[in-house]
Amino acid sequence: MIQLSGLTKRYGEKVAVDDLSFTVRPGLVTGFLGPNGAGKSTTLRMILGLDLPTSGTATILGRPHRELPHPLRTIGSLLDAQAVHPGRTAYKHLLYLAQTNGIPAARVDEVLGLVGLAEAAGEQAGGFSLGMGQRLGLAAALLGDPPVLLLDEPVNGLDPEGVLWIRTLMRGLAAEGRTVLLSSHLMSEMALTADRLVVVGKGRLIAEGEIGDFTGAGASVVVRTPEAASFAGRLELSGACVQVHGDELLVTGMGAPDVGRLAAAESVTLFELTTRHASLEEAFMELTRDAVEYGAAR
Known part of the structure; x- marks a missing residue:
């Protein structure tokens, strides 16, 4: 479990994360969403002890990251798949991580096979494609067989094929009872992968809940009838809101x-x-329309 309580981070006058509290429970894939500048990356870094909070706490299985005796065996993370020495082979990169965390060397071959890099084990990471780099980063996250996973844009x-593979993998790991926190900008993929969502904007919590709570809230009824105009009036008298488009009515x-x-x-x-249920993208845009810090001109 990951638990945030009143987590706040200030950089001078800038408040990047503002009194953020939520819990990521085991057995579920929790999606972490927000527009650019929402404070997601800062939050993930504080969970992993890479940034110190100004106030509040972030704990993993009840402990701050700095107090974990074997961090890689407790929480596996992927923040930047390119953070690998380019001259090291995939095998050596993972071997060094294993040796410094008390993980058997045999586990290196296991995770290389799991992520589809067994044949590239001897190749230098500097020559990897973006997708291969992501797979190596995932191998590092899975190396300690941790009960908690934190992944930023893993796909x-x-x-x-790789997107389908990681979707299946994440859901399978959650089904084993692990805690999975997944951040992504791909709404369509998040809709297929996540069980719960946490949405932030301008450093603050906007909403959290089951994914159906987000898509179901924007549900509307589509009606096609040759008596559209007259039926629309009757629906409105009964308290519905109706948009008329020829013989089609959109009823909320x-x-x-x-x-x-x-x-x-x-x-x-x-x-x-x-x-008709709203898509996750539609629900997300509606929730965050007042929390977009860096939006395109309209």
Whole structure:
């Protein structure tokens, strides 16, 4: 488990993280989302003890990172896959990490095979593609077989097969009871991978909850009927909000069962009655529209 309580980080007058509190529970993949400048990277660095908080705490299994006796065997992390000496081979890079954390050398071959780099074990990391570098970073995160994983943009540079592989891997690790915190800008991938979401903006917590809470909140009902104009008026009298587009109505504030019952009572012919859930991207944009620090001109 990862637990943040009142976590705050100031750089002079700049508040990068502002009284942030949330818990990442075991057995789930928790997505960590926010626009650029939201404080995600600073938060991840404080969890890993790379930056000291101005106030508040970040603990892993009840301890700050600096107090973990064997950090790599407690939490595996991937913040920057390029943070590898370019002259070292993949095998030597992982071997040195294993030796300094009391991990058997045999584990190096295991994780190289797990991430698909067994045949590249003797190649220098400086010659790796972006995707191969990501796989090496993941191998380092998994090296200590840790109960907690913290990964920042782990699918960056991976091909479709690699993206599917890591999605399956993350969900499998969570199913084993591990704690997985995953940060990414790819909303479509997060929607397929995460069980829970934590959304931050301008250093503060905006929302957290099950992923269905985010996509379900923006649900609307699509209705197609030859009596669109008159039925729209009846729906509005019943308290719904309705947008009319030809023979199609977009209804909010009333669920599909109630729309169907009203149509039956009014003898309205329906060609379509479906519920449309907001995508995670739509929900994210709505949640963070007032928390975008570095947005494009409109």
